[in-house]
Amino acid sequence: MKYAVIGTGGIGGYYGSRLAQNGQDVHFLLHSDYEFVKEHGLQIDSCAGSFHLDRPAVYRDVHDMPKCDVVLVCLKTVNNHLLESLLPPVVGDDTLVVLIQNGIGVEQDVQERFPGFQLAAGLAFICSAKAGPGRIDHQCYGYINFGDYSCRDPEALQRVADDFNAAGVQAGLVEYNEARWKKAVWNMPFNGMTVALGTQTDRLLRNPSTRNLIREQMLEVIGAARHLGVERIDEGFADHMITTTDAMTPYSPSMKLDFDHHRPMEIDYLYTRPLRIAREAGFAMPRLEMLEAELRFLERSRTA
Amino acid sequence: MKYAVIGTGGIGGYYGSRLAQNGQDVHFLLHSDYEFVKEHGLQIDSCAGSFHLDRPAVYRDVHDMPKCDVVLVCLKTVNNHLLESLLPPVVGDDTLVVLIQNGIGVEQDVQERFPGFQLAAGLAFICSAKAGPGRIDHQCYGYINFGDYSCRDPEALQRVADDFNAAGVQAGLVEYNEARWKKAVWNMPFNGMTVALGTQTDRLLRNPSTRNLIREQMLEVIGAARHLGVERIDEGFADHMITTTDAMTPYSPSMKLDFDHHRPMEIDYLYTRPLRIAREAGFAMPRLEMLEAELRFLERSRTA
Numbered sequence: 001m002k003y004a005v006i007g008t009g010g011i012g013g014y015y016g017s018r019l020a021q022n023g024q025d026v027h028f029l030l031h032s033d034y035e036f037v038k039e040h041g042l043q044i045d046s047c048a049g050s051f052h053l054d055r056p057a058v059y060r061d062v063h064d065m066p067k068c069d070v071v072l073v074c075l076k077t078v079n080n081h082l083l084e085s086l087l088p089p090v091v092g093d094d095t096l097v098v099l100i101q102n103g104i105g106v107e108q109d110v111q112e113r114f115p116g117f118q119l120a121a122g123l124a125f126i127c128s129a130k131a132g133p134g135r136i137d138h139q140c141y142g143y144i145n146f147g148d149y150s151c152r153d154p155e156a157l158q159r160v161a162d163d164f165n166a167a168g169v170q171a172g173l174v175e176y177n178e179a180r181w182k183k184a185v186w187n188m189p190f191n192g193m194t195v196a197l198g199t200q201t202d203r204l205l206r207n208p209s210t211r212n213l214i215r216e217q218m219l220e221v222i223g224a225a226r227h228l229g230v231e232r233i234d235e236g237f238a239d240h241m242i243t244t245t246d247a248m249t250p251y252s253p254s255m256k257l258d259f260d261h262h263r264p265m266e267i268d269y270l271y272t273r274p275l276r277i278a279r280e281a282g283f284a285m286p287r288l289e290m291l292e293a294e295l296r297f298l299e300r301s302r303t304a
Numbered sequence: 305m306k307y308a309v310i311g312t313g314g315i316g317g318y319y320g321s322r323l324a325q326n327g328q329d330v331h332f333l334l335h336s337d338y339e340f341v342k343e344h345g346l347q348i349d350s351c352a353g354s355f356h357l358d359r360p361a362v363y364r365d366v367h368d369m370p371k372c373d374v375v376l377v378c379l380k381t382v383n384n385h386l387l388e389s390l391l392p393p394v395v396g397d398d399t400l401v402v403l404i405q406n407g408i409g410v411e412q413d414v415q416e417r418f419p420g421f422q423l424a425a426g427l428a429f430i431c432s433a434k435a436g437p438g439r440i441d442h443q444c445y446g447y448i449n450f451g452d453y454s455c456r457d458p459e460a461l462q463r464v465a466d467d468f469n470a471a472g473v474q475a476g477l478v479e480y481n482e483a484r485w486k487k488a489v490w491n492m493p494f495n496g497m498t499v500a501l502g503t504q505t506d507r508l509l510r511n512p513s514t515r516n517l518i519r520e521q522m523l524e525v526i527g528a529a530r531h532l533g534v535e536r537i538d539e540g541f542a543d544h545m546i547t548t549t550d551a552m553t554p555y556s557p558s559m560k561l562d563f564d565h566h567r568p569m570e571i572d573y574l575y576t577r578p579l580r581i582a583r584e585a586g587f588a589m590p591r592l593e594m595l596e597a598e599l600r601f602l603e604r605s606r607t608a
Binding site for chain 2: 210
């Protein structure tokens with residue numbers, strides 16, 4: 001299968017390179033690093049085994065790329081307005097567009113702009129970041145779940161998962177809504193709270209007050225998910241997420257890294273959208289609404 | 305009447321000096337500034353007119369003080385454990401103890417330790433701080449409301465208010481519970497939020513997200529107050545408090561000043577107690593519970 005990677009950063013650079021290393025036909029869209037990668041290739045420093053791609057197929061203009069069977073969208077959602085121009089050149093009649101992005105409501109918005117596209121969600125559980133031009137630092141984890149949003153061919157997403165697994169990346173299929181909301185159970189508390197209190201996951205969980213608060217926030221997400229019809233989730237999932245995070249090394253979620261590096265935060269899809277979806281369905285999440293307000297304030301303060 | 309001032313800081317130093325300036329018999333307890341004030345007196349720099357007390361009656365040991373008719377307790381509540389030893393020497397059979405302190409539950413705790421004492425609450429609306437040894441900086445406002453908690457003589461508190469008014473400090477009598485909870489409507493949102501977001505009142509109100517959050521938090525306090533039987537308060541009071549604060553100069557509440565100066569914060573009486581009282585009565589305040597958790601975290605981080 002022919003793959004396009006839109007956004008060759010920590011996520012797209014890692015997954016795309018794994019697929020290419022395993023012989024898939026992968027086409028990478030690059031921006032500032034195009035010249036460097038064209039000349040020097042891509043270096044993947046990975047806890048799962050480092051490697052180098054000598055001559056990846058790289059592009060600086062999406063119009064030079066071929067139509068692909070699978071498009072992996074690995075941009076930050078704050079850049080999703082670019083999809084208007086970036087997707088059409090690489091998407092053909094049977095193309096599957098996989099949005100490997102954070103948050104809730106992403107597929108809905110892309111589908112609205114492109115009603116005919118076949119969309120799927122990619123839920124990445126990975127610590128990986130761009131460490132420099134053409135250099136990806138994959139620190140830990142790495143598995144990815146796919147959720148079908150609007151695929152016409154029910155087998156297509158399984159073939160993508162098979163390609164990932166063959167390339168050494170653990171991948172599975174999950175029910176779309178359940179997957180997005182389950183990820184939100186972790187994402188919504190930890191992304192915002194590490195920014196609001198200028199800290200990392202471990203310290204939030206060591207302090208009994210914030211440990212309890214994180215759990216209450218998780219219960220808000222779980223309550224919203226159940227209210228919206230996600231059945232395979234209950235309160236025990238909060239405890240499972242907390243125990244899992246206890247076992248992780250001290251961790252700065254993506255929003256904390258964005259904030260620290262003065263990049264825009266993904267407040268829209270991580271907070272505003274899910275909060276609005278839940279509220280419109282009659283379910284309030286007061287603690288996470290408060291967190292959203294704090295993040296909006298901090299974002300504004302920083303740019304002021 | 306004979307007055308004792310326990311805690312000669314921004315509040316006690318100002319009100320006590322106004323009373324003394326107007327001829328009342330005021331006895332000040334001092335700690336670190338005793339020697340200085342003994343020699344140089346008290347200088348009050350005040351928006352309502354500056355003045356100097358040449359020879360105030362000052363004490364470093366409460367056992368040297370006389371029994372008084374009125375004891376004004378002007379300590380931060382974080383020091384209320386000291387009342388165990390500070391109150392008995394100055395309190396006689398008919399003494400009225402006025403707790404000019406922040407928060408909810410203060411009178412209950414003091415009454416539990418001293419069942420026979422006559423207690424009242426003092427609600428100070430004032431910006432005043434110690435600017436140096438023997439020097440009080442009274443920046444603005446200044447009025448004080450008194451609420452009867454357990455006075456045996458119903459006239460006693462009125463006489464105190466009369467003394468304050470005669471000394472040029474606007475003072476009135478209010479219903480105890482209503483007064484404490486109304487003050488909490490302002491105190492609970494602004495004290496904690498200025499600490500949590502490292503800002504001042506004006507910027508919280510200029511940002512639409514936090515302006516709305518402040519209002520939601522005020523509605524939580526108003527809801528709790530009504531649930532607890534305070535009748536003369538409704539949602540309009542939140543809008544009134546916000547409009548009032550809009551008209552104030554940019555302001556750092558006392559908890560923000562405490563935090564900035566590495567002093568302990570009054571989290572117990574400003575948050576934990578009212579939250580517990582409301583919760584035990586079946587009323588939840590999720591946003592203010594979250595704020596309490598954030599403050600506990602920040603307090604712990606700072607000392608760690």
